[in-house]
Amino acid sequence: MDLGAGMAGQPQSAIFTFPVELAQDILSFCHPWDVAAFSKTCRGAYALVYQSTDQYLWRQLFHGYSFDPPQYSSEPSRRKEKKDWKKELICRMKAELILFRGPRTEVETKEMLQTLITVIEDSSYILSRTGFSRNTKWLKRMVRQSLLLNNLYSISTEDDAEAQLHAQIRSYLALTIHPKQDESTLALFLERRDTSRAYVYNLEHYKATNQWGPFHTDGSVNWTHVEYLQDVVSCNIRELPGSWAQTRPPSCLDPPREGRASGLMSEEDWAGVEGTWRRYVCFMDYRDLFAFNFTELAGGPKNPKFFKDPRFREATRLIELKLHIARSSELRYYRPPTESHHPAYPTLCIGGSSKGVNGNEAIVEGCVIMGQDGVARWEIISIYDDHPQWSSHGVQIGGVGSAMGVIGVWTTTNHDPDDPAGPFWLWKVEDNSPTHLMEFT
Structure with missing residues (x-):
């Protein structure tokens, strides 16, 4: 490779007199932005x-910037394929630039x-396997420092694919909104609740087709x-009283909770089924x-104004579940x-029990199955006195594990x-977490 000076007659920089390997080794100690600036000289x-x-x-710049190694990617195909370190780092540096500068095109926003989303999901995966993520x-x-949260709840788009990406990242980041640090974002977030309720409690949204x-x-x-x-x-x-x-649930930015390392997931239990769970149910x-x-109340049916009535109440119940992997038989x-749809993620059958604040116990059965889009689906049913009564259909947010x-x-x-429905x-x-089940209206 010819590393000669860029302009004839100008003195050659000392770095170009070194062997390529040594010159790159020197650059590997620099910040990626400094390396990019150097490349333009x-x-x-x-x-x-x-x-x-x-x-x-x-590869050295990628590791030096404190990203997790690729063998811990949440997507199995990315773990096996030869790593394109340049592509991976450039994607993340471009995302960083856009977050601090603002996007110029829809393509930039989507990328x-x-x-x-990829970094969050990879982080979730490595946390579930090792208890630590860089x-x-x-x-x-x-x-915390970019324009992300400032813009996240004020951006609208008519592009359905982009709207889905915005909704996905908002789902991943909602619990990171801090009441004091993000007051304006929290206000926008809370304003959306009646619109969200109107969608969630619209029974037309629950059919066999979906x-x-x-x-x-x-x-x-x-x-x-x-x-x-x-x-x-x-x-x-956020409105529950006291503690x-x-x-x-933890957010994607929370450190591993104390004792979590003892419950790290195995490759067999890839969804982390086995253990103790908490479940909030709203209705x-x-x-x-x-x-x-x-x-026709409040301009209805299905008008968000219905929830403005001060007499309206919505209950929130906290339930405990004990789950284990079971054979289908x-x-x-x-x-x-x-x-x-993924050989690396076989269907997991679930058995277990659930218990509410009133002490009533139910048998729980179900499964976790990986979808074609790489998102894990959970289905469980609750059985009381040998009669299946309730069914639940959800997705694992934040990636595998x-x-x-x-939700x-x-x-x-x-x-x-x-x-x-609700x-x-x-x-x-943790299995030794205090049992403080409740129902609040």
Whole structure:
């Protein structure tokens, strides 16, 4: 490689007198932005940075910027393929630039959002396997210091693909909104609750064609629906009295909770099924639910103004679940609907029990299945006195093994058109976590 000076007659920089390997080794101690600036100084510098025959420099820069190694990618194919270090680092640096400068095109916005989603999901995966992720340091800076949260709830788009990406990243980041640090963002977030309630409690959104859950008719995840479900539950959690407001799933920026390393996931239990879980379930009084869906009250039916009535109440219930992996032959009432689309993620059958504040226990059966879009689906049914009564359909947010848990919809196992429905949020806790179940209206 010719690393000569860029302009004839100008003295050659000392770095170009070194062997390429040594010059790249020197650059590897620099910040990626400084390396990018150096590459613009002359043709020789550009060639040294971008036209090398190997990826040594880019691999060193990637590791030096505190990103998780690629073997811990949440996507199996990315773990096996040869790593394009230059592409990976450039994607993240471009996302960082856009977050601090602002996007110039829709393409830039989509690329930035997809990069953030990938980094969050990779971070969730490595946390579930090792208890530590280097990605979180970069994510914290992007969320806390960039324009991301300022813009996240004020951006609208008519592009459906971009709208789905925005909804997905908002679902991932909602629990990172801090009441004091992000007052304006929190205000926008809370303003959306009535719109979210109107969508979540609209019974027309739960049919066989969307598997009675937050899915499109083609089976892909409807992230707009997921976001509305998440909005309702997380807003309700924020209003719980006393310490209940702190009883919530971890966010993608939270460090591993104490003792979590003892419950690291195995490759066999790739979704982290086995263990103790908490589940928030939100619901309306059925008379209110019926009035909202089928009467003209508050300009209805299905008008968000219905929830402005000061007499309106929405209940939030905290339930404990004990889950384990079961053989399909052990399930008495539930049969997995289909096989997983990913050989690396076989369908997991679930057995266990649930217990509410009133002490009533139910048998729980279900499964976790990986969708074609790479998002894990959870289905569980609750059985009382040998009668399946409630069914739940949700998705794991934050990627495979994410501690953020599962968000979805509960309804009856009958799936009649006027059956009640509402949001739930399920997340894993330590087996020795205090049992402080509750119901708040």
